[in-house]
Amino acid sequence: MxxxxxxxxxxxxxxxxxxxxxxxxxxxxxxxxxxxxxxxxxxxxxxCPAVTKALHEATDEMGIKETFKGYGPEQGYAFLRQTISEYYKGHHTEVSEDEIFVSDGAKSDLGNILDIFDADNTVLIPDPVYPVYVDTNIMANRTICYMEANKDNNFLPMPDYAVDADIIYLCSPNNPTGAVYSKDQLKEWVDYALAKNAIILFDAAYEAFIGDETLPRSIYQIEGAKKCAIEFCSLSKTAGFTGTRCGYTVVPFELKCGDVALHSLWLRRQTTKFNGVPYIIQKAAAAIFTPxxxxxxxxxxxxxxxxxxxxxxxxxxxxxxxxxxxxxxxxxxxxxxxxxxxxxxxxxxxxxxxxxxxxxxxxxxxxxxxxxxxxxxxxxxxxxxxxxxxxx
Structure with missing residues (x-):
């Protein structure tokens, strides 16, 4: 051993x-x-009351033969993925429900997504950063390069074409600094990723705190992002689900490595290692997206x-x-x-x-x-x- x-x-x-x-x-x-x-x-x-009401209703359903649910759909129930897709549309972003994977939170998926990438990838991570980005890659023995986030660049590092990277972590609004990328700044990152044939792992856990419509809440508001980015979202801070556990990850169909669609790899990984989020929790999550x-x-x-x-x-x-x-x-x-x-x-x-x-x-x-x-x-x-x- x-x-x-x-x-x-x-x-x-x-x-x-x-x-x-x-x-x-x-x-x-x-x-x-x-x-x-x-x-x-x-x-x-x-x-919130809408969520607790849905939790109670779903719990009652699970106690009735006609409405009881066992194993759920692999990517999450359609009723939740549809509401998330509509939520994106409300922010001028097109994301198909079939590109959405329901999970137990962004933290889990940010680590688990690495299963579909070879260990021989160079990872570009901002410093300072949420520790999970670093630790999960150390666990896999990947080479990590750090980009300098500091007072001079308002803790929003920008791409350096002299640096070659395969996997890029971005978080906006940022944890820990609270800094937010503009659309022009994210466009530079998307262009860099496309030029380097790299992928951006975009953590949008705090998107609901953005109050300025000129600031992007999703990387998919940037042209070309669907060809180079996976987005991770969480309901923990958006709706108080830190103890309830639910989030979602978007893997676009356009995202490929050579001829291989990353969507199919992530689906295979999830169906092998993850049994999905409980029906009760998904019903509660869907209530978040009602008016x-x-x-x-x-x-x-x-x-x-x-x-x-x-x-x-x-x-x-x-x-x-x-x-x-x-x-x-x-x-x-x-x-x-x-x-x-x-x-x-x-x-x-x-x-x-x-x-x-x-x-x-x-x-x-x-x-x-x-x-x-x-x-x-x-x-x-x-x-x-x-x-x-x-x-x-």
Missing amino acids: KINENYLKLEQSYLFSTIAKKVAEFTKQNPDVRVIRLGIGDVTRPL EGQQQIKENIEYYKQNAALLTEALTELGMSFIGGEHSPYIWLMCKSGMTSWEYFEYLLQEAHIVGTPGSGFGKNGEGYFRLTAFGEREDVEEAIKRLKALK
Whole structure:
């Protein structure tokens, strides 16, 4: 028996596990202190009424012989894929329901999609970045090249034709920085991918937070993208499905490697290794895309965006440098002068009892930066702001 030794190349602990351990130690030593958590990007608002109603109805259906469901369709139920296709159409984007694969979340698919690509591919990943992009490729022993995301390029790296890459990860709105690519910038990436015969893995998990219609919510709003991009979407932050688990991945029919359609490879992979999302969850997900559901989730998204606005106003008042927050639940701020990311983490935890995420956990270019999330209750955000101002 031999293990996959690539796992030994990973960091000893997943970033958020390390944070959880540090916070647990602090609360154990300070049981009377109220800790405000603005670190992990988990939602706090409950599922909207349209979703819970659908969950109840679907549960009842599963208890009746005539409406009971066993194994579902391989790509997800048609009723959900149709509503997702219509959702795209509402944002001036054409995606066929047969190009949509329902999954248990973007995180799973972003890792699992690598099954259909050879290990001998060079991967281009921005730094700083969501750790899953890096770790899943280390597990497969792929060569990773990093593109510099920094203050000079507003944390939106652009293609360099001197660099050859096969697989490109892009996330917009970005996690952790909150930065958003324009249509012109994404067009440059699509042109680069087509020129290099590369594929873009586009993470659109936070598309619902974009409030400016001139900014792209899908890479398929860019001409040529269907020939070079796979898009991953999540209902976790859009509709509070972090604990309910549902998302979807789009693999266009036009996307090919030579004569091989990637759609057929992904279908084969999913039918072999995945049994689909439960019927109950898919019915709940479909309720999100009804007029009633859209209005209700919009209210929750606006709640988080207002939290972000309060935080960015306070940081501006304090004279702190930051980006994000406008079209994203994440705010990426520069640490207090001279502090490393983990030093600032400890400083905020010890002095203000606020938990955030050290930027260095997202890559070397994250050193000296810190991520705050707008996912939280309003009173907690307001209290965090008071504590930040008291530190000045």
